[in-house]
Amino acid sequence: MGETDYYALYYDLLYSHRDVKAETDFLEKMFREHSSIPVRSVLDVGCGTGIHSVELARRGYSVVGVDVSREMVEKAREKSRGLQNASFVQADIRSFSAGRRFDSAIAMYGVMSYFVDDDDLMSVLKAIRAHLNTGGLFVFDTWNLVGVQEKRLYYETPSASFRRSGSMLAIKEETWRLDLHNQVALLEITWSVIDLPQSKIDVFTHRINIRLFSPREIKHYLREAGFEVRAMFEDYACKPFTELSPEAVVVARAL
Structure with a gap:
């Protein structure tokens, strides 16, 4: 047997303080206010155990979750049993191909901050853009340098x-x-x-x-990958973003 992946085993407990329903409400609000197209399908990048994928699927969206961890994907599949509109794939998003496009993509809980190398970051952003319909949204959160x-x-x-x-x-x-x-x-x-x-x-x-990103840096990389920033918040409660906000929730639209 391999070494136990405790992070995957206890993932839901470690994030039990988060209000997933409220965060999903935020996502739906962004879909309504900033997407140029109706959002019916979502790509969940770095989905973990499918916390948001499962909630979105329960609300009627077609969701595909992608994570590099086999253990995370296995737990996500267990949690989504019975949901025909949710599926999960173990893959590196940089080389992943779903063979289809989505109306929106999300990367929750700091996933984009893991890509500290510039080339890796651009590879991820371009891969996400390639999976989005024009006018669709990409919503993610990250850390603000200042x-x-x-x-x-x-x-x-x-x-x-x-x-x-x-x-x-x-x-x-x-x-x-x-x-x-x-x-x-x-x-x-x-x-x-x-x-x-x-x-x-x-x-x-x-x-x-x-x-740790600066707001200008976020806008630059997104623009280079084929997005425009539509909104930025400090949190999922829509608190206005300022230069002193430690975190940033970014809403970008595919051009």
């Missing part, structure tokens, strides 16, 4: 937070190190997942580099 820099002390101070779902408890210990010269943050995150009835604990650590 906003993170402004709160550098906050982000670089080790912190702990908690998640709880049913009888499961997750403790997140997180450390950031900012490399502003290269516009990246180096994250080390340790999770302690406790199964209370079983008195069982799993501890695992993952280290990731995430890209």
